[in-house]
Amino acid sequence: MTTERRLRLPGIAFGGDYNPEQWPEEVWAEDMALMREAGVTMVSVGIFSWALLEPSEGVHDFARTDRILDLLHGNGIAADLATPTAAPPAWFFKAHPDALPVDRDGRTLSYGSRQTFCPSSPAYRTAALRIAGALAERYADHPAVAMWHVHNEYGCHNAECFCDTSAAAFRRWLKTKYGNDLNALNHAWGTSFWSQWYYDWEEIIPPRATGADPNPTHRLDWRRFCSDELLSLYTTERDVLRRAAPDLPVTTNFMVMHNFDALDYWRWAPELDIVSNDHYLRSTDPQSETDIALCGDLVRSLAGGRPWLLMEHSTGAVNWQPVNRAKGPGEMRRNALAHVAHGADGIAYFQWRAAKAGAEQWHSAMLPHAGTDSRIWQEVVRLGADLRALAEVRGSTSPARVAVVWDWNARWALEMPCQPSGELRFQDLVRDWYTPLWKAGVAVDFVRPDAPDLDRYQLVLVPSLYLVDEGGAAGLAAFVEGGGTLAVGFHSGAVDENCHVRLGGYPGAFREILGVHGDEPFPLLPGESVGLAGQVPQDATADLWTEHIRLTGAEAVAAYADGPLAGVPAITRHAYGSGTAWYVATHPAPTTLAAVLGRVREEAGVRPEREVPAGVEVVRRRGTGADYLFLIDHTGRGAEIPADGVELLTGKPVVGSVTLPAGGVAVVREPVAGPGGE
Secondary structure, three states: OOOOOOOOOOOOEEEEEEOHHHOOOHHHHHHHHHHHHHOOOEEEEOOOOHHHHOOEOOEOOOHHHHHHHHHHHHOOOEEEEEOOOOOOOHHHHHHOHHHOOEOOOOOEOOOOOOOOOOOOOHHHHHHHHHHHHHHHHHHOOOOOEEEEEOOOOOOOOOOOOOOHHHHHHHHHHHHHHOOOOHHHHHHHHOOOHHHOOOOOHHHOOOOOOOOOOOOHHHHHHHHHHHHHHHHHHHHHHHHHHHHHOOOOOEEOEEOOOOOOOOOOHHHHHHHOOOOEEEOOOOOOOOOHHHHHHHHHHHHHHHOOOOOEEEEEOOOOOOOOOOOOOOOOOOHHHHHHHHHHHOOEEEEEEOOOEOOOOOOOOOOOOOEOOOOOOOHHHHHHHHHHHHHHHOHHHOOOEOOOOEEEEOOHHHHHHHOOOOOOOOOOOHHHHHHHHHHHHHHHOOOEEEEOOOOOOHHHOOEEEEOOOOEOOHHHHHHHHHHHHOOOEEEEEOOOOOEOOOOOEOOOOEOHHHHHHHOEEEEEEEEOOOOOEEEEEEOOOOOOEEEOEEEEEEEOOOEEEEEEOOOOOOOOEEEEEEEEOOEEEEEEOOEEOHHHHHHHHHHHHHHOOOOOOOOOOOOEEEEEEEOOOOEEEEEEEOOOOOEEEEOOEEEOOOOEEEEOEEEEOOOOEEEEEEOOOOHHHO
16 A cells, blocks of 8 residues: 555545436535535545546547536535446447456346446456546546546456456466466366366366356466456556556545455555445344444455545445335444444445436435435434544554454355355354454454464454465464464364365364364254353353364363264364464354353453443544544443543543443543553
8 A cells, every 4th residue: 555645635534426417417506515514525426427428439528527526626525536437338338249248157248237347358448448548637637636536346246257258368367377387277276176177278268157066276266366357457547547646546445345255355455545445234234333343344454454435335225135224313323433433534425415317216325315304414414513523533543452364265265165064154254253352342453364463463363264375374373372362263274275175184274273183074054053061151052063173282161062073172272382272163152152252352361442331332543642432332222431531522521431322422532542452
């Protein structure tokens, strides 16, 4: 990440996607007045305007954008100016039908929505760079433009294309990865299985629909290629913009959300000047506040611990779920300020004005269909005032003494077909471990397996790391040997970076540091559970997974109380070097897992940020001369929390304690605490 290119706006940025091209021009003046009333400071412009900016190939019309940018600047509102390359116009596909994407079953998809292009298409790349270059040349010095916004949600609808053009690009990527050595690829893919050996590069195709289960390494390399192919589109557009405006920051909006796993954001994040993210709640998630926190911490970690921007979320309902639940009173405010608590220096929504036509006409907005006579509008105005009151929080960071390992390669590999259990979901497993830490008010960073600076943490958690290479395994071992505390979840370390099983017993790469030896997994059926006995709560249970292990140096903390593995260790603890390594060889129930991780955390010397009642979220951001304690009530009951300083949202002094309103938020400026808030 380039430190020189920063968003030069005071305070916490506030705004959303602005699409004035969808409205008569006489509406624009009203937009400006209402934006000022709401305290909007920056809007994203032009994200889906390619067809208007370039009505025919090579012919540009910037008159509308000129007026929009001038109007924004005249009203003191900055523009996050987008390249509109997520939605090529119809004329492009009429001229280049070979740029349409092809799905795994060989069907060519039609245009008529967004992101209906093949990421490997030369025609698309040429057209995208042409419009990006034209925008850069015209607006590089426009005073309204504070940041470039490349594309929109890369991979959202076209993460994979299985056409012949993509196949050729995949082969080029493979030749680079394997040094043009086909034998090396055959070995890495294990192609002697099922007679898949390749004698010519041209024989290699994408993992299209086939009669049986696909080769897992073929599929894994394909996922890596697809992520890299889209990344190359981003960097080429970014470089065009940088040449025209070397000092302006460039971003694109990630999608660190529960159901999106298309891109390896550890590879993407260093290419962004400012990391941005879109986050939407799922109506079926009964504890969506946990997902906000987890994703916020992950995005902050992708940003190297620096603040990031929330580029999109919703004021109320979205439009793309089976049931699009509206947010209750105060929920929008809690959501937004929770993102700030977890490192966001900007809060933006899709979108400014609710659309009256198109596929997203029932998506909520800052200015809803009902206009200003609405609860949403009143909450938007209040949030704008809140963010102004929190201006000094901008630039502060979030100290943590606990790290959670996260890896997209491991996620992809775990969720492929033919696992011992098809019920395993990477993000669910991580969230299970993250939740008790979040509830306890323990700050968390996310790290990649091969992170070079693990020694700055007291505790590292590995909820799920099915795939790990030698470097990642060695780094985690060195962390424990040097005195750290490590806890590892089941089915971790099982395969190497090529999805080859690590022979000699489970948990593969971690057998030595964990002091256990497993010889067979015993996954459980849906609805099946087993009891646990030992140093765990009474009536402790587990589900989803068990495995047969024996101790080779570790001590048993808990064993299976019943089921096919009754008496076999289920949770173990092992002294290794100067540190301690725990193994959780099953999937404990939430209360059981919370108790186990609580003991692990306490033994590692990690204390909660602040003792608060259950259901109150507590997060600390650290500035150069003050700490900012965020308190968010998710219970609807309110609380009295020990604190001293100034409550920023009200401006009132705090002596001894702060009153947290029911369903409300308080942010207390306090003197800088010790390391990690201790």
